Amino acid sequence: MEGVVDHLAFERNKAQFDVEEMKIVWAGSRQALEISDKMARLVASDPVFKKDNRAMLDRKELFKNTLRKTAYAWKRIIELRLSEQEAAMLRFFVDQPAFTDLHWGMFVPAIKGQGTEEQQQKWLPLAYKMQIIGCYAQTELGHGSNVQGLETTARFDPKTDEFVIHSPTLTSSKWWPGGLGKVSTHGIVYARLITDGRDYGVHGFIVQLRSLDDHLPLPGITVGDIGMKFGNGAYNSMDNGVLRFDHVRIPRNQMLMRVSQVTREGKYVQSNVPRQLVYGTMVFVRQTIVSDASTAMSRAVCIATRYSAVRRQFGSNNGGIETQVIDYKTQQARLFSLLASAYAFRFVGEWLKWLYMDVMKRLQANDFSTLPEAHACTAGLKSLTTSATADGIEECRKLCGGHGYLCSSGLPELFAVYVPTCTYEGDNTVLLLQVARHLLKTISQLGSGKKPVGTTSYIGRVEQLMRYRSNVQKGEDWLNPNAVLGAFEARAAKKVVLCAQNLSRFTNPEEGFQELSVDLVEAAVAHCQLIVVSKFIEKLQQDIPGKGVKQQLEVLCSIYALSLLCKHLGEFLSTGSINPKQASLANDQLRSLYSQVRPNAVALVDAFNYTDHFLGSVLGRYDGDVYPKLYEEAWKDPLNDSVVPDGYQEYVRPMLKQQLRNARL
């Protein structure tokens, strides 16, 4: 990673903390850092995994190249006998969406979570060895968010003991599943279970899609890719697919039967396995999404920070050296609040891992008491962190000025590959409305003495919070975690209570919910921001070794909280949680915090420990040698293969020579 040149050495020398210790904090543990560092270097040093020119490949080349990388990665995983954790890390650093994401991330977990012991024993060994490749076929052309509205049918035929899978309408075509378009041999297909003359709603079925001999679709199956998606490279390496069934028959035992079964006679039976188990999987998936948000955000921030330290513009008095862009306060305000967000999301993601394990432990003990809260919390954090990250990546691109628009900056692809996260696994607005519903319920149950748990426990102090007035009197008071927590709790609690009061004026509560949904979304955001802030603060209550490490994190925590406060000032003021004078103090304090981050900025992004391969950005190079490499990259474009471009003779020359009238175009 480090070469001879280091244009950023003077920045690195300024750092006031131990970067190596910060790397451990970022990675989660010394062991996690070692594994990720080893895997990152393994991938970066292997020519097969090169990302060069990815943006220039056409769809077919890109896809074939992805198949190659994926197969090669699997080969290396086997050869090196990598552990599950190492294998996942290696795939992560290959950094190209592929069918394996769905195979390992959705197909396998779905069988584990929803399959019976018997089904697991049959299918998992095949999947673990990749003797079959699976996808997760849920969404349809006409249905995404509303899973209960799916149209595909699975009708039980008691004569043959089979289910008949069918796509009754065009809109029932499966649409979007990754890995489906060209690769998967099997899929978990969600369809309406119809048996015994009744529609029992949506259930999962294991369906073979392609022949294991020649990879051709099985009879009755129409399957293909849904076409180009946003961006260069990006998700176009994934074969998101379309799938239609024409009365395709599968054995009865390929319905995922852990929670409910269909008997040989076609009777629908519920097992005594709690349905809530499904939520466990959701908590798990969304927890990984939050953790991925911190990765994506930190990548973008790393690129923008390093380039902002390299780039100079204005500020010289005739011939002197110009000012580093990172020294401008407008740049700092945008960049450092995103830097703080990257760390904030990292820690809340870490906490979510704990939450998931806690939920699973409780589920196994038949304790469902924390599940609704945990579910709402993960839904909300998924929404909050992914929206902020998508916006943050684009903001980082803009912070890189014109050059951020070049594919060689890495930022366009990072944005394009990231944005679907705001839509998949729950549309972010739909999720926030779920959070709002949970908050309203929590409030409404206070009267009956039900005590809010976990991240909603502050609502138990609602009467006190309704009277809350911040006692901040000078700028430094805002560095006190209690001042921050108080203001965020008061704002969130008051927003929720206000919504509840306004709702009570409607005779039809559901109508009221729809009518006030914009306010409800705001309340949910306020609640989720409080969670992130409070988990950051909790993290800092732990013992954190390393010279200056904790101090840096304290500064970032304050920046995260205060920049949110300034951004959502209207809510803090209108709820009376703080007053205009206190708002102004927060603004002043924020400026001083930016100055404190400034000398540490480059070291704070070095702590992410990203290789140049992973960053994939000329602007974000570790050595800061931006301009010569930008210049080099330019010449690699296919348009530069010839000095005179294709088309000159046919189209440009006749124009210049005034011979267009006779030209055949």
Add this chain to the structure above:
Amino acid sequence: MEGVVDHLAFERNKAQFDVEEMKIVWAGSRQALEISDKMARLVASDPVFKKDNRAMLDRKELFKNTLRKTAYAWKRIIELRLSEQEAAMLRFFVDQPAFTDLHWGMFVPAIKGQGTEEQQQKWLPLAYKMQIIGCYAQTELGHGSNVQGLETTARFDPKTDEFVIHSPTLTSSKWWPGGLGKVSTHGIVYARLITDGRDYGVHGFIVQLRSLDDHLPLPGITVGDIGMKFGNGAYNSMDNGVLRFDHVRIPRNQMLMRVSQVTREGKYVQSNVPRQLVYGTMVFVRQTIVSDASTAMSRAVCIATRYSAVRRQFGSNNGGIETQVIDYKTQQARLFSLLASAYAFRFVGEWLKWLYMDVMKRLQANDFSTLPEAHACTAGLKSLTTSATADGIEECRKLCGGHGYLCSSGLPELFAVYVPTCTYEGDNTVLLLQVARHLLKTISQLGSGKKPVGTTSYIGRVEQLMRYRSNVQKGEDWLNPNAVLGAFEARAAKKVVLCAQNLSRFTNPEEGFQELSVDLVEAAVAHCQLIVVSKFIEKLQQDIPGKGVKQQLEVLCSIYALSLLCKHLGEFLSTGSINPKQASLANDQLRSLYSQVRPNAVALVDAFNYTDHFLGSVLGRYDGDVYPKLYEEAWKDPLNDSVVPDGYQEYVRPMLKQQLRNARL
């Protein structure tokens, strides 16, 4: 445009206003509508201009295809003897960035604005016939915003009566100019004029770059394309270029000499032509950018609105028809505020055309009194409208859910092609700081009795505005334009005054300006939003014919203003311009306004009069026949050329068959 199917007919029947009359309002006049309608249909009906599969073409194919379209468009312009206005419209509807944008938009105007009579007579006829093709080579690898920091040199050699153009460093390489990479024969090159032993700063020179015989770069010139940019299709049809000079000689008379000259002896002489003329060009260019913002925003809104009316999700009680997505308040809040912005930007753009003419008239009469204000105003509006539009396009994409991520939705390309507008012709943050500087100056001159003019004239009432308290008492009061204007004026004035007060605490004003730049940007935004709101209101004071047309625009104007008010609530509250109760009333009023727009939404986007060709979106089709066409489009992807994908034999099969160990990958 209208076919047999019209899934949106029931929406169109609901409209409460005369759509044809609204089309005229949008276009600016009946004649403008007729021309644009004619040109749009001409382009849409011509197979050469098809946009099919643009996202799938590789760079070379895309570029060659663009050359073809450009030549063909020029041929048609000649054949049909189109007027200048018609030709510009035709190019606009071809809707693909190309070298001609720079030739007509920058090269020709630069010669017109900065060339002497003689130079204009020599070069303009060549340019008008496209016997030469020109670009505008200003920015360099190391310099964008800071034009005065450009490094390219033009050293006068009195021996030969020539300028020697040279690139002394790598960072002095010209970088970004559109049309430069592969096509332009000439360029306006900006370089530091050095003569008589002195550096006179940056001046423009006409430099021939390529041979008119064989299109090869002239001796001493290295030129090429800078590589792939953000997105599929998008700006990759443009040959943004890199250019280096190795002591290239040009005749002295190719320096643009309208404002200043170098004599035969090498003396630098200023002419008596006012330098301020340059600002006239800037006002012109930025005015077109504002008008383009309304186009881009309205395109995205048109797509998202129609699709939101087609798409249904949730809300059915078992088997009933689901709710149209456009009926959800969360969707309305996001979509209708952007719809209102599209109209708002349209009208402020129209007003800017007037402003430009007014400025030019004054310049010709040596009246420079309004120039600083006009310059600040256009800079600010460029920044405000382009940032809002870039964000708005992405918001519209998200409003289309998962399907918005497909290239066939048209939204990814629209976003990718639009975002550079936030950076070029003045980085949006840099521009806002210029506005802030102007506002501070305006405030500081109040004492000396200098009366603020134009869009800053409200600052003349600053004392009164500092005491302003809104007298809104019920929701409908917010429909009163004076209530809106008062609140926006008070907020802007108070923000500026606060900045000025805080600045006065610094002993070094420039240091203070840097330190407070985040607040200054906020003040500038507040000022610019006031301009847009007030120009919308002024527009509505005119007579607007057509049943219900004015009423619809009044609703949109209120939505624009009140949604800004809610978004920037912190500023309105902290400046005391409104109180929390009034904020809550604005929020309630906004909800009711959304309901009023709802039945008119589809008709309001129909009024943009966009053809399906121009929209280029399956989701935004006029007939709403979304799902069958999405399904059709999918099969066109190159990956679907074969059922079994390229790479299956080499990479997938060995994986499935457990034969990877021996596979060569």
